Structure formats: C-alpha cells, structure tokens
Amino acid sequence: MITLTDFLVVSVMLFCIGLYMIVSKRNAIQILIGIELILNAAILNLVAFGKHDSVNNSGQIFALFAIVLAAATTAVALAIILNVYRKYKTIDPGKINNLKD
Amino acid sequence: MLLLVSIIALPVHIYSTAYMKYDERYSRYFTYLSFFCFSMLALVVVDNLVLFYAFWELVGFSSYLLIGFWFTKDKAVQANKKAFIMNRVGDIGLLSAIIILFTQFHTFDILTLFANKGLIAQSVVNNGLWIAPTGQLPAIWQYIAVAGIFLAVVAKSAQFPLHTWLPDAMEGPTSVSALIHAATMVAAGVFLLGRVYPMFTETELTILACIGCFTAFMAATIALTQNDLKRILAYSTISQLGFMILAMGVGAYASSLFHLATHAFFKCLLFLVAGIVIHQMQHIRDDNDLDIDPQSILYMGGLRKRLPLTFIAAIIGGLALIGLPLTSGYLSKDGILIQAFEWSEGKSVWLKIIPLTALITSWLTAFYVARLIFKVFFGDLRLLNIHPKLKLHLTDGGWQYKLPLALLAVCCLFPLFSFNPFSYEQGWLFKGLNISRITKFESVYHLIIPVLVNVISLVVLYLAYAIYVKQNSFAFSQTGFLYRLSYNQWYIDKIYKRVFVKPVLGFGKACFWFDKNVIDGLIHLLTKLSGYAARLTAWADKYIVDGFLHLIATIVQSIGNFARKFQTGKVQYYLFSMLVIVLLLFILKILI
Numbered sequence: 182m183i184t185l186t187d188f189l190v191v192s193v194m195l196f197c198i199g200l201y202m203i204v205s206k207r208n209a210i211q212i213l214i215g216i217e218l219i220l221n222a223a224i225l226n227l228v229a230f231g232k233h234d235s236v237n238n239s240g241q242i243f244a245l246f247a248i249v250l251a252a253a254t255t256a257v258a259l260a261i262i263l264n265v266y267r268k269y270k271t272i273d274p275g276k277i278n279n280l281k282d
Numbered sequence: 283m284l285l286l287v288s289i290i291a292l293p294v295h296i297y298s299t300a301y302m303k304y305d306e307r308y309s310r311y312f313t314y315l316s317f318f319c320f321s322m323l324a325l326v327v328v329d330n331l332v333l334f335y336a337f338w339e340l341v342g343f344s345s346y347l348l349i350g351f352w353f354t355k356d357k358a359v360q361a362n363k364k365a366f367i368m369n370r371v372g373d374i375g376l377l378s379a380i381i382i383l384f385t386q387f388h389t390f391d392i393l394t395l396f397a398n399k400g401l402i403a404q405s406v407v408n409n410g411l412w413i414a415p416t417g418q419l420p421a422i423w424q425y426i427a428v429a430g431i432f433l434a435v436v437a438k439s440a441q442f443p444l445h446t447w448l449p450d451a452m453e454g455p456t457s458v459s460a461l462i463h464a465a466t467m468v469a470a471g472v473f474l475l476g477r478v479y480p481m482f483t484e485t486e487l488t489i490l491a492c493i494g495c496f497t498a499f500m501a502a503t504i505a506l507t508q509n510d511l512k513r514i515l516a517y518s519t520i521s522q523l524g525f526m527i528l529a530m531g532v533g534a535y536a537s538s539l540f541h542l543a544t545h546a547f548f549k550c551l552l553f554l555v556a557g558i559v560i561h562q563m564q565h566i567r568d569d570n571d572l573d574i575d576p577q578s579i580l581y582m583g584g585l586r587k588r589l590p591l592t593f594i595a596a597i598i599g600g601l602a603l604i605g606l607p608l609t610s611g612y613l614s615k616d617g618i619l620i621q622a623f624e625w626s627e628g629k630s631v632w633l634k635i636i637p638l639t640a641l642i643t644s645w646l647t648a649f650y651v652a653r654l655i656f657k658v659f660f661g662d663l664r665l666l667n668i669h670p671k672l673k674l675h676l677t678d679g680g681w682q683y684k685l686p687l688a689l690l691a692v693c694c695l696f697p698l699f700s701f702n703p704f705s706y707e708q709g710w711l712f713k714g715l716n717i718s719r720i721t722k723f724e725s726v727y728h729l730i731i732p733v734l735v736n737v738i739s740l741v742v743l744y745l746a747y748a749i750y751v752k753q754n755s756f757a758f759s760q761t762g763f764l765y766r767l768s769y770n771q772w773y774i775d776k777i778y779k780r781v782f783v784k785p786v787l788g789f790g791k792a793c794f795w796f797d798k799n800v801i802d803g804l805i806h807l808l809t810k811l812s813g814y815a816a817r818l819t820a821w822a823d824k825y826i827v828d829g830f831l832h833l834i835a836t837i838v839q840s841i842g843n844f845a846r847k848f849q850t851g852k853v854q855y856y857l858f859s860m861l862v863i864v865l866l867l868f869i870l871k872i873l874i
Binding site: 200203204205212274275277278279 | 850851852853854857858861
C-alpha cells in the first residue's frame with residue numbers, strides 16, 4: 182500500500198533535485214527545468230494531501246490549475262531567456278552579473 | 283581789535299616776505315600765518331561763546347604750528363609742546379566757564395549775556411545763591427566760572443603762574459613772535475577779559491589786579507638780566523600784559539584796551555627790529571663760520587652806525603615801551619598808573635602796594651629797555667673783540683624791512699591816538715572804549731604820576747647809560763642772590779620741572795612699568811593658558827571626537843564591505859545564499 186509518506190518522500194526528492202539544479206547548473210534552460218521539477222514536487226504534494234481533504238477532489242483540481250500556470254510561467258521564462266540571449270549572447274547566469282553593485 | 287589785528291598783520295606780512303625768503307618752507311609759513319590771521323580776526327568778530335572758544339583754540343593751534351615752524355630744532359619742538367600744553371590748561375577753564383554760563387543763562391550769545399543791561403548785569407550773588415532772570419545756581423558756580431575764565435586769560439596772556447611758555451615760544455621765526463607772541467594772540471586773553479568784564483565782582487577784580495601786578499613786576503625783574511634778545515622782549519611782553527590785567531583789575535577798562543592797542547604797535551616794532559638784528563648776526567655767523575648764538579646780546583653792540591634806520595625804530599619803540607612823553611606808550615601807561623592810584627584811594631594799606639609796585643615796574647622797564655638798546659646799538663661790536671678779523675657788511679635790508687618799521691614807528695607816536703600828547707583822556711580810542719564805568723574826578727595824581735614816572739625813568743635811563751656805555755660806575759655783582767633769581771627766571775621753570783614735569787614723567791614711567799609687567803604679564807599668562815587649552819582641545823578633537831567618528835565610519839564600512847560580498851550579481855548565488863539562510867533558520871529552530 183502506498184502511504185502518504187511515500188508520496189512526500191518522492192516529492193522531497195524531486196524538490197531537492199530541482200533546487201540542486203537551480204543552484205548548480207550553468208545553463209538557463211536547465212535551471213528552468215529545475216524550477217519545473219520543484220513545481221512538480223509541489224503539485225505532487227497537492228494531489229497527495231488532496232486525498233485527506235474534506236472537500237472531494239479539490240487537490241486534483243488545484244493541481245490542474247497549477248500545471249496550467251506552470252506552463253504559462255515556463256513560456257514567459259523561455260521568452261525572457263530568449264531575450265537575454267539576444268542581449269548578452271549567452272544564457273549562463275553566472276556571466277550575467279549586471280545586478281552587481 | 284579788528285583794525286588793530288589787520289594793521290599789525292600787514293607790516294608783519296610784508297616783513298615776512300623778506301625775512302623768510304630763503305627758508306625752504308616759505309609757502310608753508312605763509313599758510314600758517316594766514317591761518318593765524320583768519321582765526322584771530324574771527325576770534326575778534328564772533329558774538330557767540332562757542333564760536334569764540336573754537337577760534338580761541340584755533341589761534342592756540344596756529345601758534346603751536348608757528349612756534350614749531352623750525353621743527354628740526356629740538357628746542358622749538360619742546361617749546362611748542364610746552365606752549366600748547368599750557369594753553370590747554372587755560373582752555374579747560376574757558377570751556378568749563380562757557381558750560382556753566384550756558385547752564386545758568388541758557389544762551390551762548392555774548393551780547394545778550396554781557397551787554398549793559400544783559401543777563402549778567404541782572405544777576406546777583408545773594409545768600410549763597412547765584413540768581414539770574416533765567417534761574418539760579420549755588421554761588422560756588424559763579425566763582426568757578428570766573429576762575430575758569432581767569433585760568434584761560436592767565437594761560438593765553440602768559441600771566442603768572444602760566445607764563446613760562448611765552449619766553450620759550452621765541453623759538454619760532456621772529457616775525458611770528460612779533461605778530462603772535464607780542465601783538466595779537468597774547469592780547470586775546472585781555473580781550474576775553476574785556477568781553478566778559480561785567481561778570482567780575484569787586485573781590486575778583488582785586489585778585490585780578492594782584493596777579494597782574496605781580497606778573498608785571500616779576501617779568502620786569504627777569505627781563506633785567508636775560509641775555510637773549512628775544513627773551514628780553516618776551517618778558518617785557520609778559521610784563522606789559524601784566525599791566526593790562528592790572529588795569530582791568532582796577533577798573534581801568536578803557537585804559538587796559540588802550541594799552542593793548544599801543545603795546546601791540548611798539549612791541550611789534552621792537553620785535554621786527556630784533557628780527558633784523560638777529561638776521562644780520564646770522565649773516566655774520568654764516569659768513570665767517572662762527573659758533574655763536576645770533577640772539578645773544580653779549581656779542582652785539584655798536585650797531586647804531588651800521589643799521590641806522592633800525593636804530594631809530596628801536597629808539598622809538600623803546601621810548602614808547604618805557605612810556606616817555608610824545609609816544610603812545612606814555613598815554614596808555616600813565617592812564618593805567620593814574621587810575622590804579624585813584625583806585626587804591628581809600629582802600630587798605632595792603633592794596634596800596636599794587637600801584638606802587640606798578641610804578642616800580644615801570645622804572646624797571648626803563649632800565650631793561652635801556653640795557654637792551656645800549657648793549658645792542660651803542661659801544662663797539664663786541665664780536666670784534668673776540669674775533670677781530672671779521673668781514674662785515676650789514677644793512678638795514680630792503681624796502682620790505684624798512685617800510686614796516688617806518689609804518690609801525692609812526693604808529694608808536696602820539697598823534698595817531700591823541701592830539702594832546704600829555705592827556706590820555708583825549709585819545710579817541712580811549713573815548714571810544716570808555717563805557718561809563720569810570721568815575722571821573724580830577725585828582726593830584728594826574729599831575730604827580732606822569733612827572734614822577736618820567737623823571738625817575740630818565741634818571742634810570744641815565745644810570746643805564748652810565749653802566750653799559752661808559753662802563754665807569756659799579757657793575758652789578760653777578761653772583762648775588764637777586765641776580766641769580768632774576769637770571770634763572772625766578773626758578774619757576776625749575777620748580778615746574780620738579781613739581782609737575784618730574785612727577786608726571788615718574789607717573790608715566792610707573793604706568794609704563796605697570797603696563798609692561800603687570801598688565802602685559804597678565805595678558806601673556808592668559809595667552810599661554812588659552813594656548814594650552816587650545817592644544818588640549820585640539821588633541822581631544824583629533825583623537826577622541828574624530829577617533830570616535832572614524833571608528834563608526836570604519837565599522838560601517840566594514841559591515842558594508844562584508845555585505846557587498848554577497849552582492850555578486852549572480853542570480854544563483856543569491857538563491858544559494860537564501861537556501862543557506864533558510865537552512866540555518868531551520869537548524870536554529872530545531873536547536874532552540
């Protein structure tokens with residue numbers, strides 16, 4: 182029987198992998214993938230906890246919303262990355278340090 | 283007075299053009315001289331006490347300038363300082379008198395104050411109060427005002443005890459001495475007396491007479507033994523001014539001013555004569571490179587033949603000064619003497635001394651004038667006895683010298699003042715000045731005095747002739763007490779030196795010492811203390827205040843630098859930092 186804990190373990194693993202990718206990767210696309218992984222971890226949590234909710238299927242529906250929003254966010258992020266590439270001719274975030282003081 | 287000043291000033295100016303011809307400060311001399319004439323004329327015409335005071339000061343100031351005209355001579359500088367300071371003493375008196383008069387009468391107008399029925403005439407001193415139509419003051423103020431005027435007169439007209447500046451004032455050019463210190467300025471004091479005459483009460487007038495009499499006598503005795511030509515004349519001026527004051531004191535108001543006028547002429551004449559003589563002596567000195575004092579009568583003599591016109595002028599001036607008949611001096615001086623005797627009639631015995639002293643003084647006058655003239659003009663030139671090989675070319679000088687002499691000599695004779703040469707009452711000037719004060723009564727004095735004066739004067743003249751020209755009779759011992767007293771000018775200068783000058787100098791030195799050691803020391807101490815305090819403050823400022831600020835700045839900077847290290851601009855780094863912090867928070871939360 183798959184318990185809530187199993188879900189949460191998978192979710193934590195996904196979150197950690199995503200976080201690690203965001204912090205360590207040198208490619209903006211890969212960082213974006215890391216963000217997606219974190220989002221998926223969160224959605225998994227929503228679905229997992231939805232089973233114990235008093236309202237039926239609310240978790241699943243919330244998850245669907247989140248997926249749609251994630252897709253939209255990804256599109257926007259990709260557009261930003263495209264623009265960044267146009268300006269800096271690179272998508273390595275380590276080399277874009279214009280925010281430095 | 284207006285006429286008098288102008289008439290005297292004209293010959294002196296003409297004379298000066300020649301006398302000062304070779305002086306390098308020729309134009310300056312005339313500037314000063316004109317300045318003096320302006321002040322003097324203004325002094326005579328003003329009708330306001332404040333203006334009077336102002337011109338009184340200006341006259342004193344121009345006199346100061348002219349006495350010190352040869353300011354490279356140390357003696358001249360000393361003399362003009364002395365004259366100025368002594369005049370200041372008198373000016374204080376005049377100023378305080380004017381202030382008191384204004385307080386009492388609320389006006390400065392001389393006419394309103396001193397006219398026949400003016401404010402002064404209407405005021406009385408009664409029961410210790412000085413009552414006037416405009417108010418009343420304690421009587422003491424009246425005495426102070428009179429004393430102030432008195433002081434002013436004494437200083438300006440060189441009366442005892444403030445007379446010592448006048449002989450010293452002879453350091454100025456001779457023409458200046460003639461105009462200022464013989465004829466006009468010194469007469470200003472008498473003139474002032476004449477203007478404020480109604481102020482004086484009977485007692486005050488008596489004091490005035492005493493002072494005048496004493497001064498006349500003292501100055502005459504001093505003049506007997508002086509050897510400096512101009513000094514003799516200066517003392518004789520003091521003596522004659524004493525006569526004028528005396529005349530004022532005994533109520534011979536008109537005679538006093540009359541004498542003032544006649545004296546101005548003959549004294550000016552004598553001074554101009556002295557100027558010529560001194561000038562010639564200077565020529566001798568410069569031509570022959572001698573080291574002599576050109577003013578000393580010891581070197582002169584026998585100038586009668588060499589300077590004939592000067593000699594005649596000197597004789598006329600001298601006779602007028604003695605007061606022999608047919609001269610103007612006779613008219614005025616006998617007027618004074620007669621009225622002095624009339625005044626003492628019915629007074630106490632002590633007051634009879636005054637006219638007697640005046641009489642004796644007039645004989646002394648005869649003697650010193652004779653001595654002067656005989657020594658200068660008769661006998662042989664004594665310089666030749668000492669230096670036998672002298673080149674001499676003496677003359678009376680050009681018309682600029684001759685004309686003033688002639689003019690003044692004519693003025694010294696009687697017709698200018700009175701058609702009757704023996705009666706002063708006939709003089710037009712006398713009549714014009716007479717202001718109803720004189721009680722006219724015929725007395726024996728009118729006959730006795732002139733005869734007495736002139737007979738004895740002639741005797742004295744002969745005596746002097748015998749002593750100084752024939753040199754056959756007794757010579758005065760030059761060591762006796764009286765001689766020394768006279769020669770040293772009654773030691774008055776020395777007394778002043780000891781009593782006033784030395785203490786003042788000593789006081790000055792003490793003040794200087796006090797200033798230098800105590801006050802300066804205090805200030806230096808303060809300086810040092812504040813220096814130390816300032817250094818302490820500077821140190822505190824630098825190390826404590828600034829140090830504190832620097833410390834804060836350093837801390838802030840280091841914090842900033844520390845924080846800056848996180849601001850790399852790398853997005854991932856930010857995220858990493860955030861992660862670390864969140865983890866730290868969690869760890870902390872678990873631990874606590």
